[in-house]
Amino acid sequence: MAKILVTGGTGYIGSHTVIELIKAGYEPIIVDNLCNSKELVLDRIKEISGVRPKFYKVDVCDENKMREIFKNEKFNDIIHFAGLKSVAESVKYPELYQSNNIGSSKVLLKLMKEFGVHNIVFSSSATVYGTPKKVPLKEDDPVGGCTNPYGQTKLDIECLLKDYAKENKDANIAILRYFNPIGAHKSGLIGEDPQGIPNNLMPYVTQVAVGKREKLSVFGDDYNTPDGTCIRDYIHVVDLAKGHLAALNKLKEKPGLVIYNLGTGKGTSVLELVHAFESANNIKIPFEIAGRRPGDVPENYADVSKANKELHWKAEFNIEDSCRDSWNWQKKNPKGYEE
Ligand code: NAD
Ligand code: UD1
Numbered sequence: 001m002a003k004i005l006v007t008g009g010t011g012y013i014g015s016h017t018v019i020e021l022i023k024a025g026y027e028p029i030i031v032d033n034l035c036n037s038k039e040l041v042l043d044r045i046k047e048i049s050g051v052r053p054k055f056y057k058v059d060v061c062d063e064n065k066m067r068e069i070f071k072n073e074k075f076n077d078i079i080h081f082a083g084l085k086s087v088a089e090s091v092k093y094p095e096l097y098q099s100n101n102i103g104s105s106k107v108l109l110k111l112m113k114e115f116g117v118h119n120i121v122f123s124s125s126a127t128v129y130g131t132p133k134k135v136p137l138k139e140d141d142p143v144g145g146c147t148n149p150y151g152q153t154k155l156d157i158e159c160l161l162k163d164y165a166k167e168n169k170d171a172n173i174a175i176l177r178y179f180n181p182i183g184a185h186k187s188g189l190i191g192e193d194p195q196g197i198p199n200n201l202m203p204y205v206t207q208v209a210v211g212k213r214e215k216l217s218v219f220g221d222d223y224n225t226p227d228g229t230c231i232r233d234y235i236h237v238v239d240l241a242k243g244h245l246a247a248l249n250k251l252k253e254k255p256g257l258v259i260y261n262l263g264t265g266k267g268t269s270v271l272e273l274v275h276a277f278e279s280a281n282n283i284k285i286p287f288e289i290a291g292r293r294p295g296d297v298p299e300n301y302a303d304v305s306k307a308n309k310e311l312h313w314k315a316e317f318n319i320e321d322s323c324r325d326s327w328n329w330q331k332k333n334p335k336g337y338e339e
Pocket of ligand 1: 180
């Protein structure tokens, strides 16, 4: 069984990917400092997959502890999910976002070189495209103009990886630009567990459905879109997880550095998502139209033809499936992973 280092593996996307890795015969070694996840996730992974992955409660920025892990575990592949991801928090604490997100990536690259580890998959984001001039977004469309420090860290790490690939001809790097992950494993045992008031749309909707919040505020209905609300590309987290397996397979072909959008290729408006949730789950979601949220772009969805063709990967779940699975997770875990 091939060992693989998974940083941030107890988080939302990481935990779903660990399940797929185990299914595919990998032995995931998880490193997470639990700043935004719970150790209980490991029990849930075991319940689903039969395997409780090896776990190190370590900060990836801690070079010495990470060196020990590289020394002891001996793996050839890394998936780097670990990072802070709140846009609002990043505006408040930009240095924290830089030191954590960029710092952890630098440590990994340094140790990859030291230990001759060649393959890494990195969690980037559609946020690197800034305000798109046109949609759907293609991988070679311009990046930059990030409106917040979180997005800027993703762009900076992409640059670090590109420089590393130039200097290290043996390196194989997949930069995956995620669009909007939603949904949960069909068992309802793992899912997204935001701390405090959710910033993102789907966890807010599910918390309204479960009675934790009174109503959803729809941020703006006066955009230049068919129903006036913003359009995004919502991808089921299990499809996203499978995209990582496809990317790992690509790295075995020794491609150097590759970049892929992971999305569905289909845009869905805020109101369409609310209505899909209502019809998939037979629940009413009370909402009001509120003002625009600063920094929101009207329309953002992926051209996924490159990933479809080169990774032989395609998102399979539709928006109703995602709404059903998000709700299944929320209703089985009304307080998230809190006991
Ligand atoms: P998450 O917060 O659920 O998972 C991230 C995990 O990383 C958490 O378990 C956290 O405890 C851990 N972590 C953070 N800093 C760490 C450090 N220095 N050392 C060790 N562990 C650390 O987030 P997620 O939604 O699963 O996102 C995973 C990755 O994908 C992140 O890099 C995020 O920026 C990126 N991403 C997420 C989205 C999204 O909408 N969820 C979109 C685009 C990109
Ligand atoms: C946001 C971040 C982005 C990050 C992504 C994943 C901003 C500006 N962008 O993207 O950098 O990569 O999350 O973490 O924060 N909405 C409502 N009501 C709500 C919540 C959201 O109407 O209570 C709307 C938003 O205005 C947006 C859509 O729903 O039009 C999706 O919002 P969200 O889930 O926060 O994702 P993004 O804005 O695409």
